[in-house]
Amino acid sequence: MRNAIDVGNGLIITTDNSGGIGEKPGDLVAVPDRLTAFFAARVALLEQWAAHAEPISILLHNFSGSTSWEKYVEGIHDLFTEAGLQTPPISGSSETNMTLLQSAMAVTIIGRTIEQPIGEEVQWFTYGTPLVGNEVLDRADEVASLRVLKEAMEIGLIQQLWPVGSRGILEEVRTMTSNETAKVESGLDITKTAGPSTVVLLAIPTTKREEAKTFFGTLLRELNIYI
Structure with a gap:
């Protein structure tokens, strides 16, 4: 298994984060927040597949401010739509007490293991x-x-x-x-x-x-x- 954590009972946790990429003036790479979330979720989803698991829940960690939340959620929906999957329930939190100079976010996916393919050459x-x-x-x-x-x-x-x-x-x-x-x-x-x-x-x-x-x-x- 790659960057995935098996927490038992068939549950797998994967995550990916992004910093300095987004819509803030101080970001090193200027792209829409929606796209930032898309690619963070992409990595976490691929890690689930590598562990022979399918997503059942998503946690979104938003440090870019309250206005970025919906954009990040839309990006995650875009990712699952591209993959031909229904988006699992999304929960999480936003940092609203402190205003950061650069964008920062993370996507954590909780998945459940599925039957592995029969071993072949x-x-x-x-x-x-x-x-x-x-x-x-x-x-x-x-x-x-x-x-x-x-x-x-x-x-x-x-x-x-x-x-x-x-x-x-x-x-x-x-x-x-x-x-x-x-x-x-x-x-x-x-x-x-x-x-x-x-x-x-x-x-x-x-x-x-x-x-x-x-x-x-x-x-x-x-x-x-x-x-």
């Missing part, structure tokens, strides 16, 4: 492209689609999913395999940050490899891992 692939900052918007067609991933899981094309974060593909592989010297071969930049998990690692059953290539298209690339 797999081949690893990447789906999407490592992107960060304005690249995420300028090259949106290269971002791993949540709806496509959800459909692929439902039809059994994915044995395991592993989101790539700020450390890049190589470091994620080393974490996933618990091997600090693991090496990889990929047509992508394996050290570049993937921002809000714009690329994910996929373990695809070898018997469904060709079907997966057709299903995912050109954003699916082979990933060779050497332990």
Whole structure:
């Protein structure tokens, strides 16, 4: 399991945060609050899927002021709509006593584990492209689609999913395999940050490899891992 906490009774907790990104004058990256929440929720949702769990509740932590709350909620709704899922209940709180110079927020998802796929021989692939900052918007067609991933899981094309974060593909592989010297071969930049998990690692059953290539298209690339 990646950045997820198993609290028992089949419950999984995942979270992602964002700072200095939003609508305040002091923010380092100027984007709508709605979009900030979308990408924070995206990472937390992918972490749920990596843990073979489905969301049942969401906690929103808002440090940007009361006017940002509804925008953040709308961004979370946008994310679940894109994924083809109903948005779980959203609760949380806003910091209204102190006015910060920069935006800050976090999304925590509570999920429940689902039945895991039957273990098969797999081949690893990447789906999407490592992107960060304005690249995420300028090259949106290269971002791993949540709806496509959800459909692929439902039809059994994915044995395991592993989101790539700020450390890049190589470091994620080393974490996933618990091997600090693991090496990889990929047509992508394996050290570049993937921002809000714009690329994910996929373990695809070898018997469904060709079907997966057709299903995912050109954003699916082979990933060779050497332990």
